[in-house]
Amino acid sequence: xxxxxxxxxxxxxxxxxxxxxxxxxxxxxxxxxxxxxxxxxxxxxxxxxxxxxxxxxxxxxxxxxxxxxxxxxxxxxxxxxxxxxxxxxxxxxxxxxxxxxxxxxxxxxxxxxxxxxxxxxxxxxxxxxxxxxxxxxxxxxxxxxxxxxxxxxxxxxxxxxxxxxxxxxxxxxxxxxxxxxxxxxxxxxxxxxxxxxxxxxxxxxxxxxxxxxxxxxxxxxxxxxxxxxxxxxxxxxxxxxxxxxxxxxxxxxxxxxxxxxxxxxxxxxxxxxxxxxxxxxxxxxxxxxxxxxxxxxxxxxxxxxxxxxxxxxxxxxxxxxxxxxxxxxxxxxxxxxxxxxxxxxxxxxxxxxxxxxxxxxxxxxxxxxxxxxxxxxxxxxxxxxxxxxxxxxxxxxx
Numbered sequence: 001x002x003x004x005x006x007x008x009x010x011x012x013x014x015x016x017x018x019x020x021x022x023x024x025x026x027x028x029x030x031x032x033x034x035x036x037x038x039x040x041x042x043x044x045x046x047x048x049x050x051x052x053x054x055x056x057x058x059x060x061x062x063x064x065x066x067x068x069x070x071x072x073x074x075x076x077x078x079x080x081x082x083x084x085x086x087x088x089x090x091x092x093x094x095x096x097x098x099x100x101x102x103x104x105x106x107x108x109x110x111x112x113x114x115x116x117x118x119x120x121x122x123x124x125x126x127x128x129x130x131x132x133x134x135x136x137x138x139x140x141x142x143x144x145x146x147x148x149x150x151x152x153x154x155x156x157x158x159x160x161x162x163x164x165x166x167x168x169x170x171x172x173x174x175x176x177x178x179x180x181x182x183x184x185x186x187x188x189x190x191x192x193x194x195x196x197x198x199x200x201x202x203x204x205x206x207x208x209x210x211x212x213x214x215x216x217x218x219x220x221x222x223x224x225x226x227x228x229x230x231x232x233x234x235x236x237x238x239x240x241x242x243x244x245x246x247x248x249x250x251x252x253x254x255x256x257x258x259x260x261x262x263x264x265x266x267x268x269x270x271x272x273x274x275x276x277x278x279x280x281x282x283x284x285x286x287x288x289x290x291x292x293x294x295x296x297x298x299x300x301x302x303x304x305x306x307x308x309x310x311x312x313x314x315x316x317x318x319x320x321x322x323x324x325x326x327x328x329x330x331x332x333x334x335x336x337x338x339x340x341x342x343x344x345x346x347x348x349x350x351x352x353x354x355x356x357x358x359x360x361x362x363x364x365x366x367x368x369x370x371x372x373x374x375x376x377x378x379x380x381x382x383x384x385x386x387x388x389x390x391x392x393x394x395x396x397x398x
Contacts, residue, residue: 010034011300014069015047016059017078020346020355021276021292022047024284025078028293034300039068047078049347062086069095076253076299077275080107081155098201098252098299099274106249107274111153111182117269120248122241124269125149125260126185132175133168139183147186152179162218187268189260193227194279195242198294201252201301206294207239208287208307213258213279216320219353220278222373223316225286225309228366230261238267245272254295256280278318278355283307285342285360286314311362317373319357321350322381327357330380334359338372343380356380 010033015022018040026047029036039055040048048054057064059082069075069090075097087101097104106113114127126143130136130150140146150171152161161179164186165171174181192215196208212227213220226235242257256277260268280291289297289305297304324330327345334343338361345357359376361369 011073012037012071013296013300014072014075015039015078016065016068016075016082018042018045018047018054019078020046020348022078023050023346024292024344025076025276025296026050028290028296031293032296034296037068037072039064046346046348060086062089065090066093074098074299076295077104080104080274084108096201100250100252103249103251104274107272109153110151110271111180113272114182116249117245120244122245122269123267125187127182129153130181130183133171136165136171136183137168143185149184149186150174151182151184152177153182154179160218187260187270188263189268190263191227191261192270193230193238193259193261193267194223194277195238195257195259196277196280196283196291197239197242197246197255197257198253198291198298198304198307199243199246199251199255200298200304203247204298204304205243205246206289206304206307207243208280208283208291209309210235210238211279211282217353219318219320219355221318221320222370223279223282224366224370225282225314225316228313234261234265234267241267241269245269253298254280254291281344281358282314282316282360284344286310286316286362309362312364313366313369314360314362315366315369315373316358316360317370317377318355319345319359319377319380321352321354321356322383324380324382325350327380330376334376334379338376341372341376343376345380 012035014037016039023046026036037053038047038051043056055068065086075095084101087097091097091101106116117124128139140148147164147166150163150165155161163174192213193210194213195210198206209226211223211225214222246255251274254276256273258271260270276291276295284290288308294305342360348356359373361373363369
């Protein structure tokens with residue numbers, strides 16, 4: 001690794017993880033003239049493609065982490081999987097890990113998260129740890145019965161490590177993982193929301209508008225900012241809840257609080273993420289200060305930028321891997337059809353269902369924005385106008 005210092009003598013930022021979140025953090029770092037020391041899983045992963053000082057190594061190896069953190073002012077993360085004992089070791093050696101190991105634990109372990117939120121009086125689905133089928137059956141019997149949700153406490157994301165089961169026998173695969181499990185009630189929700197805040201090391205907080213997120217096969221597919229039809233008092237409740245969690249858990253950086261809006265109007269916390277988040281990608285083009293820049297400002301303890309939206313609505317649609325081998329071929333059609341659309345590709349190999357990019361559009365007509373962004377994403381995924389039109393008509397009928 002050859003580290004290139006900044007001519008303006010900026011502090012060096014270490015980023016652990018080489019995925020698209022790190023890549024977009026690096027885009028913000030370029031604007032701020034902050035050098036980045038990157039630890040990546042391979043030489044060709046998303047963030048490594050744009051970083052000249054990449055160290056290729058295993059984030060589970062403490063000596064590798066020490067090498068990357070050496071000489072850096074702050075260590076931050078593309079993901080939440082660094083072993084807690086390694087984070088504590090770095091912290092004890094004087095490396096400023098942000099978020100710190102004491103906070104990141106609640107994004108790493110769902111049981112720890114649920115216990116902390118319960119202590120804080122934060123509304124959550126009914127839950128309990130379950131060690132075997134008998135405990136799962138007792139949990140279901142104490143509520144409305146089956147079906148219930150079973151989750152691994154560690155390692156799950158994008159629908160992985162989550163099962164909706166209609167009886168104890170159906171949870172066999174979950175118990176076979178060997179990972180501790182929790183059970184949760186199956187929430188009757190109207191939609192999913194996300195409240196995103198940035199919190200700096202000195203405690204300044206900036207709250208973005210609360211958004212609606214729409215899932216497909218457990219993966220975030222679309223985001224609408226702000227959430228259409230969300231009453232102002234309910235939006236304020238979600239923002240205050242996110243700010244409370246950030247302060248009480250001492251989160252530094254971006255915190256995403258994923259929420260259920262129930263059919264009877266309550267808000268329940270589903271998940272926490274302590275890093276830039278898919279539900280905040282709209283901010284790159286739709287907010288005065290995007291989540292990636294505010295994450296860097298927060299962990300470097302700089303004053304935070306405005307989270308204000310630039311337009312009445314912004315939509316973001318993820319591009320998922322389809323049958324197209326060369327995403328670049330989608331540019332001519334998408335750019336010519338819609339010059340106002342913004343495209344972000346991650347430099348990732350195309351695999352079915354994999355997030356390989358996203359598109360954003362902003363304006364004052366939600367339906368028109370969704371049509372434009374969906375069309376662009378579909379084109380990158382290999383679907384052409386007749387297929388896209390058929391899908392639009394089917395969606396309208398639903």
